Amino acid sequence: MAELNKIVGLAWGPGFQSTGSPVEVSISNYGLQLTTQDDYDGTPAWRDISVRKGGFNDSQVMIEWQGRAGSYMLTVSDISSVATLRVQLKTAPQNKENIKTAGAKIQDRATRIWSNAFIWGIFVLPMLVLVAIVWEHERLTTWAISHVTVTQERKWGEQIFALTKQHLTLVKGPGATMVREIGTRLSQGSAYQYEFYVADxxxxxxxxxxxxxxxxxxxxxxxxxxxxxxxxxxxxxxQHVEKRHSLNGMVKSAGLMVTASMVFGDLSGVASLGSALIKYKFSRQHEAEADIEGLKALVVSGISPIGMRDFFRKMSQKETLNLEWFSSHPASNDRFMSLDTAIKALLPATVAAKPLPYDYTVIKAVLLK
Structure with a gap:
């Protein structure tokens, strides 16, 4: 029977926490052994595993594999576990070429770490970083998000929407067509490639x-x-997308672990956060910004902003009811008064824009069938 060594790390995937679950993993010449949602998934062989560097200064080891229940990832940061893993990777007979290469890189990195100041590298620096993240969470989150490209954000959005879509019944018809056409009109010139849907x-x-x-x-x-x-x-x-309110909410909802990963340059954990994070409750500041910027977008697109004010006022009057809108969009009379004030400051011709070319009576009749 192959000799088992123990390492510790954080695990992501089916059955584990979205922010990573601390685990103890047994490793041998065969591969890994840990408890997962599907027993088969917890015993991958080295030939089925991908190993790469990650984290701050490439000091972490990222181990990934595909199981029956989904994709898994193990992050190893502890220096003794990294050293143990390096030895195991070097001796495992079933290693693939990419694992050998990763093992050599890990060995070089571990040697450099041990050759530097041990106390600073192993104890003091991580503690200082952790304290900085806790005390400066808001600022670090903003900094990390500012370094996310639109392309990267789009990839995350695609993965999160794919998860969310499993719980939606998307509909077609005149209502969906209207939403898509209005959305396209309002988002012209944006750096984002928008997709608009109607859910039943x-x-x-x-x-x-x-x-x-x-x-x-x-x-x-x-x-x-x-x-x-x-x-x-x-x-x-x-405007929640344009101003990155949604991305900001997603990262903040994920907590310190994901913020730390983003600060250290590791973006892999964000994509697996899941669709539950879209329920983030926007701040009053974000709501007010989305209101005013949305109103400006309506004016630029030649759409009367009166509809925006009237619908939000309608929602305000129903605020005492249990409407899903208020779970993520906190309302206040001040918001609607600000919209009304902004509209009164517009030119009359802007407010009285040409009506949108949709027979809304027909659209509602189809929806109610």
């Missing part, structure tokens, strides 16, 4: 995901009186 859901809600994925529920379309009111909601949600 009676709750009055709409949400925006990082990367430009926007979903409007049929319940919201049924409550609206006209296409201009729907346009106001879409303009508002687009």
């Amino acid at each position: 859901d009676a709750s009055v809600n709409a949400f925006a995901m990082p990367g430009g994925f926007i979903v409007i529920n049929t319940g919201l379309l049924a409550l609206a009186d006209n296409a201009e009111q729907v346009a106001g909601v879409i303009a508002h949600e687009i």
Whole structure:
């Protein structure tokens, strides 16, 4: 029987926490052995495993494999575990070429770490970094997000939307066509490639995901009186993407672990956060910004902003009801008064824009079938 060595690390994947679960892993010449949601998934052989460097100064080892239940990742940061893993990678008879290469890189990195000041490298520096992340979480989050490209955000959005879509019933028809056409009109010239969808859901809600994925529920379309009111909601949600409110909320909801990973240059954990993070409750500042910038977008697109004000006022009057919209979009009379004030400052011709070319009575009739 192959001799087992123990290492410790953080595990991501089916059955583990979204921010990583501390685990103890047995390793041998065969491969890994740990407890997973699917027993088979917890015993991958080296030939089925990918190993790479990651984290701050490439001091971590990232181990990835594909199981029956999904994709798994193990992050190893402890220096003794890294050293143990290096030895095992060197002696395992079934190693692939990429594992051998990774093992050589790990050996070089471990040697450099041990040759530097042991106390600073192993104890003091990590503690200082942890303290900095805790005390400067807000600032570090903002800094990390500013270094995320639109392309990277789009990839995350695609993965999160793929997870979310499993729990949605997306519909087609005149309502979906109207939402897509209005959204395209409002997002012209954006760096994001938007996708607009309508979900068959009676709750009055709409949400925006990082990367430009926007979903409007049929319940919201049924409550609206006209296409201009729907346009106001879409303009508002687009601005949550443009101003990166959705991305900001996603990272903050994930906690310190993901922020630390992003600061250290490791972006792999963010993509596996899951669709639950879209329920992040926007701050009043973000809501006010999305309102005003959305109003500006309506004016630029030649759509009357009155619909936005009227629909949000309608929602404010129903604030005492249990509407899904308020779980992620906190309302206040001040917001609607600010919109009304902003509209009164506009030129009359801007407010009285040409009506949108949709027969909303027909659209609502189809939705209610």
